[in-house]
Amino acid sequence: MESKWRFGGWDLNKFNNKFSQIEETISSVLRIGVYVCGLIITAGWVLGLCYGKFYAWSELQSGFESLRLEPPLNSLLQGLLQFDPNTLMNLGLMALIGLPMIRVGATIWLFVRLKDYLFILLATWVLIVLVFSYWYKAF
Amino acid sequence: MIISLGILAISIFAGFFGALLGLGGGVMLVPALTLLFGIDIRYAIGASIVSVIATSSGAAAAYLRDGFTNIRLAIFLEVATTLGALVGVVLSSYLKSDVLFVLFSLLLLHSAYKMWRSDEPGAEDQIKRSPSRWAAKLGLNSQYPDRASASEVPYLVHEIPIGFLIMFGAGILSALLGIGSGVLKVMALDSVMKLPIKVSAATSNFMIGVTAATSAGAFFWRGDIIPQVAAPVAIGVLIGAHWGAKLMPRISGQILRRTFVFVLVLIGVQMALRGVGLE
Numbered sequence: 001m002e003s004k005w006r007f008g009g010w011d012l013n014k015f016n017n018k019f020s021q022i023e024e025t026i027s028s029v030l031r032i033g034v035y036v037c038g039l040i041i042t043a044g045w046v047l048g049l050c051y052g053k054f055y056a057w058s059e060l061q062s063g064f065e066s067l068r069l070e071p072p073l074n075s076l077l078q079g080l081l082q083f084d085p086n087t088l089m090n091l092g093l094m095a096l097i098g099l100p101m102i103r104v105g106a107t108i109w110l111f112v113r114l115k116d117y118l119f120i121l122l123a124t125w126v127l128i129v130l131v132f133s134y135w136y137k138a139f
Numbered sequence: 140m141i142i143s144l145g146i147l148a149i150s151i152f153a154g155f156f157g158a159l160l161g162l163g164g165g166v167m168l169v170p171a172l173t174l175l176f177g178i179d180i181r182y183a184i185g186a187s188i189v190s191v192i193a194t195s196s197g198a199a200a201a202y203l204r205d206g207f208t209n210i211r212l213a214i215f216l217e218v219a220t221t222l223g224a225l226v227g228v229v230l231s232s233y234l235k236s237d238v239l240f241v242l243f244s245l246l247l248l249h250s251a252y253k254m255w256r257s258d259e260p261g262a263e264d265q266i267k268r269s270p271s272r273w274a275a276k277l278g279l280n281s282q283y284p285d286r287a288s289a290s291e292v293p294y295l296v297h298e299i300p301i302g303f304l305i306m307f308g309a310g311i312l313s314a315l316l317g318i319g320s321g322v323l324k325v326m327a328l329d330s331v332m333k334l335p336i337k338v339s340a341a342t343s344n345f346m347i348g349v350t351a352a353t354s355a356g357a358f359f360w361r362g363d364i365i366p367q368v369a370a371p372v373a374i375g376v377l378i379g380a381h382w383g384a385k386l387m388p389r390i391s392g393q394i395l396r397r398t399f400v401f402v403l404v405l406i407g408v409q410m411a412l413r414g415v416g417l418e
Binding site for chain 1: 140143189192193195196197199200201203204206208210211214215217218221224225277278345348349351352353354355356357359364366367369370371373374377
């Protein structure tokens with residue numbers, strides 16, 4: 001499908017081909033990211049269901065202050081070595097929450113390829129806020 | 140096991156509609172997790188944040204590939220949302236959220252009424268309006284694929300400064316009320332900036348993941364995202380979002396718009412009840 005439009009002072013043909021190629025690359029990166037996160041989370045969830053390594057639901061329903069988890073980063077490596085279901089799920093969730101950062105990062109790359117300096121700046125601002133807000137409570 | 144599978148089933152449903160309409164799945168998930176499964180509200184909200192990111196990530200790949208997402212507009216408006224979120228964090232210690240819930244619900248119900256009364260402008264009508272100087276300068280006007288005519292349909296983006304301000308407000312509300320602001324984003328993109336509903340849903344989908352990720356880190360490190368609840372939610376939502384994104388290009392904009400209005404009314408009522416303490 002080819003664009004035949006030029007309107008609003010903006011020639012759609014000018015960027016279309018290059019833009020859609022890069023959009024497709026970003027789309028592929030995202031798809032792989034989603035599959036990897038989904039697989040890790042599913043592996044942990046299935047393991048948890050099989051080995052019964054879950055909290056009792058009654059504890060989850062009562063707010064369970066006593067079971068409040070320690071920051072996952074501290075126990076991540078140890079849990080991974082033990083193939084712990086909760087650690088696997090935490091790792092997958094952590095990666096999933098980080099996916100929007102990859103998305104914005106890929107968008108910056110897109111604008112770099114287009115030499116669109118204003119949008120490089122705007123996307124970088126969004127990425128900085130994202131990275132800061134993701135990590136500032138981690139340690 | 141049964142509870143886990145129940146959460147998975149509901150999350151598939153939430154992800155499907157979330158991706159289709161450009162909303163996070165939280166609107167459906169939080170009441171389901173708390174009312175049906177009795178899960179503590181903190182963990183329900185934590186899981187709902189994960190669901191927004193999962194919906195957004197699950198659908199974004201498909202919408203980008205199909206050419207529905209306006210990336211430039213999404214990034215431009217995301218600047219406003221992140222600025223708003225930062226202001227919202229500062230304001231949160233001064234404002235009462237009850238009043239905001241009621242005001243927000245009135246805004247949603249009013250918008251639902253307006254959207255119900257007005258049909259989506261056709262492609263010709265859309266580009267007949269005088270083009271926005273800002274949109275042209277920033278290169279925000281674009282096009283999307285239409286299966287029925289097997290061609291690209293061009294569209295203009297209108298009311299850039301007002302749209303930017305609304306997104307700034309959406310960012311403030313996200314931080315103040317702990318809600319995903321997908322509903323406000325679709326509303327602004329559709330009703331104010333006059334984008335076709337499919338582009339609005341896809342662009343909002345791209346944005347909500349980024350907005351949700353700004354608060355998700357805090358939830359995660361605080362221990363409010365419990366893997367036992369969030370994992371089936373994430374898996375279910377990813378599956379549902381995949382199917383929602385597959386269906387969206389095939390259904391008519393009018394049906395999508397009407398479905399959105401229906402969800403808007405539901406959320407409006409839910410917010411009003413929350414505001415008056417009847418949640």
